[in-house]
Amino acid sequence: MSRQAPAVLDAGQRHPVRFTLNGRKAGGEAEPRMLLHDFLRHVLGATGTHVGCEHGICGACTVQIDGAPARACLTLAVQADGAEIRTVEGLALAPDRLSALQEAFRAHHGLQCGFCTPGILMSLDALLRERPDCGEAEIRETLSGHLCRCTGYTPIVKAALAAAEALRVPHHA
Amino acid sequence: MTLDVHAQTVGEGGWVGISIPRVEDAALLAGRGRFIDDLGMPPGTLHAAILRSPHAHATIESIRTDAARAMPGVAAILTGTELRALTTSLVVGVKAPVECWPMAIDRVRYVGEPVAVAVATDRYLAEDALGAIEVSYAPLPAVVAPLDALRDGAPLLHEGFPGNIASDRSFSYGDPDGAFASAPHRIGVDVDYPRNACTPIETYGVVAEYDPALDAYDVLANFQGPFSIHAVIARALRVPGNRLRLRTPPDSGGSFGVKQGIFPYIVLIAVAARLAGRPVKWIEDRMEHLAGAVSATNRVTRLQAAVAEDGRILALDWDQIEDCGAHLRAPEPATLYRMHGNMTGAYAIRNLHIRNRVVVTNKLPTGLNRGFGGPQIYFPLERLISRIAATLGLDPLAVVRRNLVPADAFPYRTATGALLDSGDYRAALDVALRDGDHESLLARRAAARVEGRLYGIGYAAVVEPSVSNMGYITTVLTAAERRRAGPKNGAQATATITLDPVGSVSVHVASVPQGQGHRTVLSQVVADVFGLRPSDIRVVTELDTAKDAWSIASGNYASRFAPAVAGAAQIAATRLRERLARIAAAQLNARADELVFSAGKVFSPGNPGNAIPFTRLAATGHWAPATLPEEVEQSLRETVFWTPPQLDAPNDADEVNSSLCHGFIFDFCGVEVDRDTGEIRLDRYVTMHDCGRILHPGMVAGQITGGFAHALGAALLEEQSYAPDGSLLTGTLADYLIPTAREVPEPVILHYETPSPFTPLGAKGVGEGNTMSTPVCIANAVADALGLADIRLPLLPSRLSEALHGAEPQPPHHEARPPQATQGERTLFGRGRASVDATPEQLWAMLLDPALLARVVPGADNVRRESDTRFRAEVTLGIGPVRGRYRAEIALSDLDPPRAVTLSGSVDGALGFGRGRGRLRLVPVGQARTELTYDYEAAVGGKIASIGGRLLDGAARVVIGQFFESLAVQASGRRPSLWRRLLRLFRRRA
């Protein structure tokens, strides 16, 4: 996909934004100031990505842009034109089959209210792909970019370790 | 979605007590949660944005909204004028002539107080409109600290609260005076407990609609209860309760009490919808949340104890000053009275004196937050235990043991009226020490100390109340006032079980969960009653006040779910089962009371082969009501309202059983404090809980680890801080620090179960206890490590620095002593050098020549010489976005011609003010060259002080650089080459 944005965007105008969302083509129009999370949630109706602070600290809005975790609240929708976006809605293997990471969260009570969870899953998903052998320290390091007020993190760390283990031994997944 | 529940077989004692996977999780993990901002809105829904006060205290002189109203997409602007016309003030929890509005009417009293609401077709446009609303304020002096609020002549917030005091009550139980008079020791602590807030990751959200034909409001909000607030909202909106339909969304992103505080915004958005004539939606943003949602109270406490030689506490004397912020909002001052029955904690102390004062200050109003009143009393109480041990040379554990309520005393009535339901505190403590390996912690401390490391151990024993008595808050009134107002008491829980025509079971409760897995636990409880699997039970927890069974105590607070709501569901299911058993008895020719409900069937134990499927039996009431035995009126639905009889209204002696259940927690921990940095490392944390019967171990563990993380934040990081002028210093999550996975270790969790005799399932609350025990346990450990008597939360390294390193020494370069910055000011430091093609003597002459100075000082004009060493000037300076004109005064001192001089000065202007001092040294280099070195320190205040320090430092360097550059030019009589100027510019940027 081409990633050419017009050199100058008119602040008062809506501009077409097209990208791949969880493997499917998606698009709409956005003013240059519209944030990516608003575009995902309110233009495309993909409400799985959450917003907790809009200033880059809480991590709830984390999505993957071209494979790398990114804060949707610090990204303009027009910046994502032409990108590959992955959100929590794209994690499950099938509508009735959760991924190993999601399953591990369920088994280890890695979530309570579930509001922080989509962002955490997107960061951990990228971590486990990049660093399949990661241990607790690395997991905690990655998680430190996210705030969770419910769990006290211990169950999340356990879920992530279990998922890493399951992914290393695929037939157990 | 396949749930493991299908495959799982029921345990010995049924489903309750097993950690089954939560029914909530599959949807949440797949991004299919249904939080308020995820739900579809009625067509035409508008969006609101709120303008908030930048002042802590000011009169609103005027608000001009014409320009904002004319902006594209704007449908309505709501200000205090319209609000006052369409609503009534929120009720205030004490008897005083005071109003409490959800938005400022003619005066703002805290930074972040709503001042106007803009309603537009989308949120971006609504926020644009805020920029066009012009408010003119006349600032008033602000008061921030509760003790300052009590001083004579302090700025007054409300005329109806003289001296800023909203309530002042004294209580006496037993004979405290006698005990203090005869006790050998009087030992006390003074505590200034800080403000913090539980900050759920999902913020507030409201969608409101008004129907003018019915004069009725329909509101969807992620409110959490208590639903006593429904009456408060309806009254403010001037409608009867049946004209306020309040609904909650299926999912809520955490609350911890905080989402009770949304109710003023429900009123505000409801009125905005009425004004706009269309549905209005508002989703709070994080900065609004930190400035304008709700916070826990901060409290100043003096706690004194009369103590016997052996450490036994004979009497307590509490003096509490509670700071509720700018308005006393419902249910405040409940934070102060929630623990009233528990003012002796886990100890058997019969004599007490209590004085409770409630003050108002120019800060965010307070409300429910996890722990609600517990952290504020256990910090002084458990610090006191530690001080008693230190003062009398006793082991802290010996002091705890000596005072604990003995096991044979339960149910134990405390001096202030609580009925402690069950427990064996000493046994729980012994098990904790054994299983938590206290011995090894003692050994680690000893070893660390031998090596010279700072290691300490702390303890805390607390009673964790749950299921609040809705009447406890009336303890703030005198007995006579209570008699006039009529009794308030109880803690009604509701549950409805419905059987549908195919015999499947639905459960509805008014518990409004915020992520605690209520649906899962209820499916377990009800499955056990009917002999079904949890996956057979459908549980609905969203609440609709127009259709569902609810009462004032409904909602998610005071840890009431497991003890009260789950119990009510069990009672409802059991009643329905009894009816089904009667129907089955007729068909099976058996006695109803001997029938077994198991594995989806109903049968008599003597003849299991002859069984009726549960679903068929359950459907009977729909398909063949005429076949029902006479005494079974219907078998379709059962609603239970359950209230515990133990929760009486406060009596005339001001004794109150403030809560139904009382868990026990005993914590201990080892910490190490880094001698250099003051950083605290939690070596081990052990937390023992008696929360009665455990319904779902995984969720209980989650409540404990979650509460522990909140508590760790309160102990080490979190404080909502305000400058003395009332400006908010923690307005973003980069400033209000919440612990991350790097800071929160895994606690060792232990259990000692004594089921509550007062709750249907024997369960007690568990989610709040660590917020009460953990902050003081860690503080006790740090006090032990550093040998401190006084310790204040949060335990930031900067706070410990004086204990570690002594008072901060003066900076080494004493030539230029900084003018001491007062709070709210920013300080700047710098040093540098420059060389100029002139002799020191030439430069010296220039420095004393006003005409020359005018050319050299950047932006200066009109330099006047007042004396040989004093000058006045006017200076125009731009720093970042703030450009202004200042009057400057400069004085020269410590003259050492032509080698050194000290310049000190001050500037003053509409945009701010500053003071500074610098020393300039001139050293000849060769024949006609001088090397100048300088250092300076300055403090600035006012608007320019709100600019980040880095920007200010950078600006100062630029200005000084310009000064020397001009000096060089003047001295040499030529301009530097363009190339040199560009080079310099580049270096400054780099």
Ligand code: FES
């Ligand atoms: S919403 Fe993006 S980091 Fe918080």
Ligand code: FES
């Ligand atoms: S599960 Fe609620 S914030 Fe993490």
